[in-house]
Amino acid sequence: MENDTIITDTIDDSEDIHDSGKHDTADTKTALRTINLSVKFFDKLAIKNINIRVKKNNVAAIIGPSGCGKSTFLRSINLMHDLTPGAKVYGDIYVHNEHITDNNVVDLRKKVGMVFQKPNPFPTMSIYDNVAAGLKLNGIRNKSLFDETVEKNLTYTGLWDEVKDRLKSPAISLSGGQQQRLCIARTIAVKPEIILMDEPTSALDPVSTSKIEELIINFKKHYTIIIVTHNMQQAGRISDYTAFFYLGKLVEYSRTRRLFTNPREKLTEEYVTGKFG
Amino acid sequence: MQESDIKISEEISTKEIRSKRKPGDIFFENLTLLFALLLIGLVLFIAIEIYGDSAESIEHFGFSFIFSSDWNPVTEKFGALAFIYGTIVSSILALLISLPVSIGVAVFLSEIVHKSVRTPVSFLVEILAAIPSIIYGFWGIYVLAPFMASTVQPALSSLFGFLPLFQGPIFGTGMLTASLILAIMITPIISSITRDVLKAIPVSQREAAYALGATRWEAIKMALLNARSGILGGAVLGLGRAIGETMAVTMVIGNKAQIKASLFEPAYSMASVIANEFAEASGSLHISSLIEIGLLLFGVTFIVNTFARILIYSVTRKT
Known part of the structure; x- marks a missing residue:
């Protein structure tokens, strides 16, 4: 495989995220790092040699036309491809300097949460049980801790006032936007370090979308967020860095402001100005 | 008030749609209804027929038929x-x-x-x-x-x-x-x-x-x-x-x-x-x-x- 490392630069050099192509174990600012990450579905290469570095407490957006490998990349970070028949992942992933292997996949997924495109609360569980589901999976059986976690995380996602009187009603009785915020509450209830979001607002109305965007911006204090979006305005509104994927390759990865105003690559410029896509 | 307005307008529109249905639709709807009724009728018919044929035993034994475990064709005692x-x-x-x-x-x-x-x-x-x-x-x-x-x-x-x-x-x-x-x-x-x-x-x-x-x-x-x-x-x-x-x-x-x-x-x-x-x-x-x-x-x-x-x-x- 040819190795086309993407040179990433930033506007201010003090926060350089230039990729040296080598893993630096002493690096404490980096939340996620991939080295030559490739994914194959059967014989088809879906993403090719992706080198990316996401700093802690940042929001990184991934944009690109349909089928460019955005979601494939995102789902390789928490090893979701393990569940897909025929999928093979090559290369190295480091989460907080820890090399990711198949051996500790359950622990990894507790550290790297995921929010999906379509809200997917557990339909047979109540609102309360949905938020507590992750804790139960961790073997916790402490009722008062459940109560505390549920209230805290529902408050954090702005749902508490809307649902506090009906915590025992089914999660699917909520509206789509509320369900998605419930899924976010469920994800953060297990205290992840990184949250992966796969087009979390594409199935939602504008009001719910802006609520979730607000959440993402607030989340930066505690989490690192990697979000796939087909909405360039959204990427512009919420992210610090943006990666532009095209045909399974990382074309450009820069500070969001730079990528949208003064991109280095001609292809990026054509995409963000709407010449193709 | 608004809700009832919506309800009324919904009723009107379903009525309008109903009146505009084609004869084929009406025929098909009634045909499926007929099949459904046929099935219910069959179950009822079987139940009535079995009940009728067991009348002699019901009369003879009453509820003791259910509560007795005696079954003797020779002495004609049945439970x-x-x-x-x-x-x-x-x-x-x-x-x-x-x-x-x-x-x-x-x-x-x-x-x-x-x-x-x-x-x-x-x-x-x-x-x-x-x-x-x-x-x-x-x-x-x-x-x-x-x-x-x-x-x-x-x-x-x-x-x-x-x-x-x-x-x-x-x-x-x-x-x-x-x-x-x-x-x-x-x-x-x-x-x-x-x-x-x-x-x-x-x-x-x-x-x-x-x-x-x-x-x-x-x-x-x-x-x-x-x-x-x-x-x-x-x-x-x-x-x-x-x-x-x-x-x-x-x-x-x-x-x-x-x-x-x-x-x-x-x-x-x-x-x-x-x-x-x-x-x-x-x-x-x-x-x-x-x-x-x-x-x-x-x-x-x-x-x-x-x-x-x-x-x-x-x-x-x-x-």
Whole structure:
């Protein structure tokens, strides 16, 4: 495989995220790092040699036309491809300097949460049980801790006032936007370090979308967020860095402001100005 | 106020749509209605006919028919309790044996096994459902019953002999063997329904569990929880099949009208007694009593199904 490392630069050099192509174990600012990450579905290469570095407490957006490998990349970070028949992942992933292997996949997924495109609360569980589901999976059986976690995380996602009187009603009785915020509450209830979001607002109305965007911006204090979006305005509104994927390759990865105003690559410029896509 | 406005306008628009329907639509709608009514009519007709034919026995014995376990064609004393007991106990026991096995088979087929093995194994499981019950009966008499008598029942009685369930003479045939045959017969039904329900769970649900850090077993548990109403529905279908099953049960249950605590003892089921005695029934009271057993079988099936529906409803509604 040819190795086309993407040179990433930033506007201010003090926060350089230039990729040296080598893993630096002493690096404490980096939340996620991939080295030559490739994914194959059967014989088809879906993403090719992706080198990316996401700093802690940042929001990184991934944009690109349909089928460019955005979601494939995102789902390789928490090893979701393990569940897909025929999928093979090559290369190295480091989460907080820890090399990711198949051996500790359950622990990894507790550290790297995921929010999906379509809200997917557990339909047979109540609102309360949905938020507590992750804790139960961790073997916790402490009722008062459940109560505390549920209230805290529902408050954090702005749902508490809307649902506090009906915590025992089914999660699917909520509206789509509320369900998605419930899924976010469920994800953060297990205290992840990184949250992966796969087009979390594409199935939602504008009001719910802006609520979730607000959440993402607030989340930066505690989490690192990697979000796939087909909405360039959204990427512009919420992210610090943006990666532009095209045909399974990382074309450009820069500070969001730079990528949208003064991109280095001609292809990026054509995409963000709407010449193709 | 606004809501009622919307309702009114909705009513108007449905009315408008209705009045504009084409004759073909109206014809088709009424045709399907006719078929539906035909089915209900058929059930009612059967119920009325059976009731009419059992009138003599109902008049003669009244409610004691249900509460007596005396069955003697010579003295013309008839009571159905032993048959009702045999049917219900053998069916429920069959369900208890079959349900965990069926769920295991379904989980294996839908979650664990590789695609290349799944198709042939699924096919084999479904073939089990297509074997005629008389074949199961033969297999029960010539293979299962001797095996029960030589191995399973001695083992059970030496291990759990302190329980009245596993005491008494060992014949091979009897309640336990009948339940086992029934369990084998209903397993393909329950497992294929469970498998379909599990497969119908959207991928996004599985991913939600895995993304939270669920292990494979935990994700499967969540899927089963998700599918529970469907699994219970499959169990009801299987139970219905077990209650009505005649031939295989007749061949292995022992055909003795008695109520005994031991599962090794021979018993009798409602369908079996009708099949065994109807052709040779002499007096009109005997025939009428057999028909009344048919009526009761009808009733038992109805009650069990209703009960199961209520169970499913109460389990699914809670969430």
